[in-house]
Amino acid sequence: MAIVKIQKTSLVDEVYRQMCEQIRSGQWKEGEKIASENRLCELFDVSRVVIREALQRLRMQGLIVTRHGMGSFVSNPRNFALGTQIETSDSKLHISESEFLDFIDFRNCIEFQAINLSVTHATEEDHAQINSAFQKMESSVGDLEAYSIADLTFHMAIIDSAHNIFFSKAFRGCQDMILCCFREMNKLNDSQNWGVELHREIADHIIARDAKGAIRSIKKNNDYNFARLGTFFQNQSS
Secondary structure, three states: OOOOOOOOOOHHHHHHHHHHHHHHOOOOOOOOEOOOHHHHHHHHOOOHHHHHHHHHHHHHOOOEEEEOOOEEEEOOHHHHOOOOOOOOOOOOOOOOHHHHHHHHHHHHHHHHHHHHHHHHHOOHHHHHHHHHHHHHHHHOOOOHHHHHHHHHHHHHHHHHOOOOHHHHHHHHHOHHHHHHHHHHHHOOOOHHHHHHHHHHHHHHHHHOOOHHHHHHHHHHHHHHHHHHOHHHHHHOOO
16 A cells, blocks of 8 residues: 655644534524634634635635624525525615615614613513514514514514604604515525524513613624625625
């Protein structure tokens, strides 16, 4: 038997292998923000060049998405696979990047303040309405329209739990545009399953009257959606 020379292990290969394992084992979960390049350099004791090449490999496989100024997030490659639920032939979204950012700003102004008020104003009936909307989302996975309407109902229940008539009327006055944004976020292939997990987390925080936890979960959702939808926003100008 011929002797085969032992190949040296590439640092990039090893870092990439370990990162893949973290993602595939669930240690790094979908939507979770990955540590900064500097921190990854410290953790793996390698140069930034090595980290950047390993991250690029993960991006090419759809295992992470990166947004300039925001960092990288663990992604779901099935979002970008053939068979995507994006309904247009060229995989464009029906909303622009600027419209999406306006939507996020609106939510930050209305929903976050409603959550803060909900801590002291929400009743058991309000919490039951939030749970009911969540259960409808859970049972509607696979049906884009029903799921998106349940998504809208869930967030409307959160707004109503603040018992502030101006917040409720403002949200309802924009509900058609809000539903459009929810529909666009929810129609990527396999995105609804992650959404269910995230909304369960939000509901649990609100029912526990943990405003900071609920807002943190929604911010995580907003940042991840902005990062993973970036490819489709960019395609709109082509």
